[in-house]
Amino acid sequence: MTVAVIGGGITGLALAHRLRARGTAAVVLESTSRVGGNVQTHARAGYLLEAGPNSFLDREPTTRELAETLGVSSRIRPADAAAKNRYIFTRGALRALPGSPPAFLKSDILPLASRLRVVGELFSGRNPTGSDESLAQLGRRHLGREATAVLLDAMQTGTYAGDPEQLSAEATFPQLVKFEREHRSLILGAIRAQRAARRAKAAGTAEAGPALSGQMSTFDGGLGVLVDALAKALGGAVRTDAKVEGLERTADGWKVRFQERGQPAELAASHVVLAVPAHVAAELLRPLDVELAQQADSIPYAPIAVVHLGFAAGTVPKPDGFGFLVPAVEGKAVLGTIHVSTTFPFRAEGGRVLLTCLMGGARRPEVVSRDEDALAALAREELKTMAGLTATPELTEVVRWPRGIPQYTVGHLERLAAMEERLKRWPGLHLTGNAYRGVGVNDCIREATRLADALGGPAEGAVRSA
Ligand SMILES: Cc1cc2nc3c(=O)[nH]c(=O)nc-3n(C[C@H](O)[C@H](O)[C@H](O)COP(=O)(O)OP(=O)(O)OC[C@H]3O[C@@H](n4cnc5c(N)ncnc54)[C@H](O)[C@@H]3O)c2cc1C
Known part of the structure; x- marks a missing residue:
């Protein structure tokens, strides 16, 4: 059995890794030149920046187990005790969330x-x-x-x-x-x-499974540590610059057509897992099954912009707590701000202060289409009003995600059930990723693990995902 995993985000990587650990041949085809999808960590001028997810809640056994299998669990870093407090900007002020x-x-x-x-x-x-x-x-x-x-x-x-x-x-x-x-x-x-x-x-009878709460965590080098470890373990089983363009049912499985570094290529597989965003899955499914494609396409995404602001040591006081959230009634473009250097002090060297503002979302989508300078200026203006922050940052970096977070709108679970039903027509074809059963990094890893384990059995289509 060979499994073609389309999409090298955390879902696709965790899935392929699990499959290979179970002795199943798996190949990841990733359209861009780097793996990780939303998970992107990079160091810049004394700061460790996350373009996408900032942390994961360390409460899912599957995420920890994955880190252990990869030999990186000792690099997990929980949030600092100083991140205990959380705030909400409401009625014109930052107010502490009672514990x-x-x-x-x-x-x-x-x-x-x-x-x-x-x-x-x-x-x-x-x-x-x-x-x-x-x-x-x-x-x-x-x-x-x-x-x-x-x-x-x-x-x-x-x-x-x-x-x-x-x-x-x-x-x-x-x-x-x-x-x-x-x-x-x-x-x-x-x-x-x-x-x-x-x-x-x-009584020592707690079942292995997600706890009700967990510690907000990352790795000593950011979430990229997990992606790098997966990529290293998968080695040549990951093919980057490999954009999948078509799927074809064959007598004994599937043919995957893709462009690899600009050249047309093909891969035969007994199973195909689409671990790509739902709108990409929809385009790949459309020639096969219009109804299934429409179902996938009806999962909307909220655009989101990430604005990192780094302040030289001594130019701003250390902000208290994990950060703050801003309810929509306040009418701001900033949805929330993470006090990154308070939560994970190692992500800003030498006493620097790093703040990450998340902007836009489903109710302010137009915000995300502004240019980067305008977004950074707006973030600073709103931080001035909400947190009294007037200092000039020494670092500004903006990342825009036009299709950031999948939205599970009313009827989502019914839609998934209908998609599962429809997938039964396509044995060996599977959908997974953050568009279906959980948007967090933990959810993606849990669902990837479930699907990998299910694939150990008979070939059946299923919607499994994060
Ligand atoms: C700004 C932001 C902040 C977030 N914060 C958090 C957080 O703090 N904690 C948390 O738990 N979660 C967070 N999330 C959610 C989490 O990061 C994502 O849900 C998760 O990383 C999605 O992983 P995925 O592999 O399912 O999808 P993706 O990361 O989208 O990966 C899909 C991959 O498929 C590839 N692809 C697309 N088309 C093709 C094609 N035709 N052929 C081949 N490959 C293709 C893409 O290039 C991509 O690499 C955040 C997300 C965003 C955007």
């Missing part, structure tokens, strides 16, 4: 009436329709308008940069929907889940 229910009641994160409404969550009801709904609908029923617009909005922004009126509650925060189904109240569900986890831990 416990009593602290929440005393805090100024929401006005008093809205804090009391959140306590009223204990008496809230289940989704009357039982079908998928938007995250905002779920939020308003349980937490009220203001907590939804401030807290829930900030929570989703940190992962999806999305619009909670559009995002599917079930696909984006399945834990909340599970709490509602099983316990009616989200607060009761969370309390009981914590208690059960503590009891299981004390």
Whole structure:
């Protein structure tokens, strides 16, 4: 059996690595000259910059296991204790996110009436329709308008940069929907889940699986360490500058047509895994199956811009905490700012301060099409208003992702089920990647691992992904 993995992002690399570890031949075809996809780390003038993901939550056994297999787990670095605090810019000020229910009641994160409404969550009801709904609908029923617009909005922004009126509650925060189904109240569900986890831990019966919380982490050389280790382990099994242009069903499997360094090439494989963004998968699928292509194409993406600002030592005070998020009601282009040098001090040498602003998202897509100088100027202007930061940075770097984060809109899980059904017509063809079952690096690795393990069995089509 040979598996052709299309796309050399973290999903494709983790998948091919797992397959090869299981003794299955796998080749990765990556269109660009470098692997890693969204994961791109580079050093510049005393700073370690991440163009895409900044960190992963160290709570998934599969991510740690992957790092262990590759011999890089000792290079994992958890966030500094100074990153414990998190802030939300709301009602014109940065306000600390309370760390416990009593602290929440005393805090100024929401006005008093809205804090009391959140306590009223204990008496809230289940989704009357039982079908998928938007995250905002779920939020308003349980937490009220203001907590939804401030807290829930900030929570989703940190992962999806999305619009909670559009995002599917079930696909984006399945834990909340599970709490509602099983316990009616989200607060009761969370309390009981914590208690059960503590009891299981004390009894030593905690199942191997994702914990409820984990430490925000990276590697000593950034997330690129994981990608480099995967690329090294895969060696010649990764072919870069290999842009896949067509798929063809053959008598005994698949033929993959691609351009390799400008030359037409072909590869025969028993299985093909599309580990590319959904819109790329749609174009490759269209000549085979228009319906499947349309289903993939209906997964939208939110554009996002990343603006790194580096400040020479002593020019700005060390910012407190991991960073802050900005709910959409504040009307800013900045969605959030990561205090990178506070969280991972080794990413800024000699006392420098590094901030990374994330801008645009599903509700301000036009922001991302501005030119780089305009984006950097806007980030600085808004940082001045929100964080009082007036110093001039010694480093400015802007990265734009026109299709940054896939959006799991209402009905997403139904769409996936329909796609799985459709894929049964195409034995040996599989879809995976961040467009389907989780957008985080952890999700991508978990789903890649699942698919690799499933491929050890009989050849069946399946939508598996992050
Ligand atoms: C700005 C930003 C910040 C993020 N922050 C975080 C974070 O802090 N933590 C976290 O966990 N996640 C974060 N994420 C999400 C996470 O980075 C991604 O979901 C994940 O890296 C996606 O991996 P992937 O392999 O599925 O897809 P991709 O990284 O998109 O990889 C797909 C690959 O396919 C290749 N390709 C495309 N077309 C073809 C073709 N025709 N032929 C061959 N190859 C092709 C592409 O070049 C690419 O290398 C962030 C994402 C962005 C954009």
